[in-house]
Amino acid sequence: MEISFATKRILVTGAGRGIGREVAKTLVKCGASVIAVCREKSLLDVLVQEVPVTAVCVDLNDWGATHLAVKSVLPIDGLVNNAGIGIFEPFVDVKPESFDRSFNVNVKSVINVSQVVVQDLIKRKTSGSIVNVSSQASQAALKDHTVYCATKGAVDMITKVMALELGPYNIRVNSVNPTVVLTELGKAAWSDPEKAGPMLSKIPMGRFADVEEVVNAILFLLSSRASMITGVTLPVDGGFLAG
Ligand code: NDP
Numbered sequence: 001m002e003i004s005f006a007t008k009r010i011l012v013t014g015a016g017r018g019i020g021r022e023v024a025k026t027l028v029k030c031g032a033s034v035i036a037v038c039r040e041k042s043l044l045d046v047l048v049q050e051v052p053v054t055a056v057c058v059d060l061n062d063w064g065a066t067h068l069a070v071k072s073v074l075p076i077d078g079l080v081n082n083a084g085i086g087i088f089e090p091f092v093d094v095k096p097e098s099f100d101r102s103f104n105v106n107v108k109s110v111i112n113v114s115q116v117v118v119q120d121l122i123k124r125k126t127s128g129s130i131v132n133v134s135s136q137a138s139q140a141a142l143k144d145h146t147v148y149c150a151t152k153g154a155v156d157m158i159t160k161v162m163a164l165e166l167g168p169y170n171i172r173v174n175s176v177n178p179t180v181v182l183t184e185l186g187k188a189a190w191s192d193p194e195k196a197g198p199m200l201s202k203i204p205m206g207r208f209a210d211v212e213e214v215v216n217a218i219l220f221l222l223s224s225r226a227s228m229i230t231g232v233t234l235p236v237d238g239g240f241l242a243g
Pocket of ligand 1: 016018020038040058059061082084085135
């Protein structure tokens with residue numbers, strides 16, 4: 001099955017590294033015009049040298065600047081809300097700053113960026129597709145993940161409400177919920193063998209996910225191949241959530 005994004009303009013947040021970077025590069029290979037958003041300009045500069053993307057450098061913590069930045073690159077047909085951070089601390093030590101920083105990027109920016117894109121799609125009477133990158137941590141409690149689990153639980157419910165409200169406009173919204181992927185974020189939480197071992201033992205397939213496996217799921221849901229799928233939270237977890 002081939003997936004083509006020819007003529008489509010797709011915005012990817014957190015495209016400077018990790019999963020978002022590979023999503024952006026694969027979308028370009030599939031014919032999309034990609035708008036790559038991230039905070040660190042040096043990472044975007046490297047990406048632009050590798051593949052033809054439009055780079056947008058903005059801190060998603062800044063609601064106003066993000067709103068303007070996304071507006072400046074309209075029209076957008078597809079959106080991957082991928083940017084995210086993880087701050088891992090025991091429940092009794094959770095700090096208010098951890099909550100605010102995590103919810104700003106992982107949750108509020110999903111609403112902000114999606115609003116700009118969706119308002120324009122509705123105005124243009126055009127169909128669209130949005131994929132939110134959630135996590136297995138939205139549905140299973142993980143030690144030291146109080147705030148991270150809470151942000152991803154919020155992302156899943158935002159996905160469902162968006163699907164409910166935007167279906168009538170032919171705008172689909174889905175989540176992809178990966179298990180551990182050893183990006184920089186993944187390594188921060190799971191590179192310690194004492195933590196990785198017990199997690200691996202709960203994944204029926206016995207391994208963490210590769211970036212490409214997550215990218216494939218994102219691209220499928222984003223594409224017209226998933227034209228009747230909306231409101232789902234799709235685990236890419238080797239069976240972790242089935243246990
Ligand atoms: P990385 O840390 O490798 O990349 C995160 C990206 O998000 C970076 O490009 C980063 O940009 C961007 N970002 C973070 N904060 C901001 C901000 N304030 N403004 C703009 N951009 C920002 O993480 P992953 O690739 O691993 O994660 C991608 C998504 O996948 C996240 O939503 C994460 O929660 C989710 N996920 C990851 C898993 C894993 O094990 N890795 C498992 C399940 C879900 P910059 O570099 O400029 O800061």
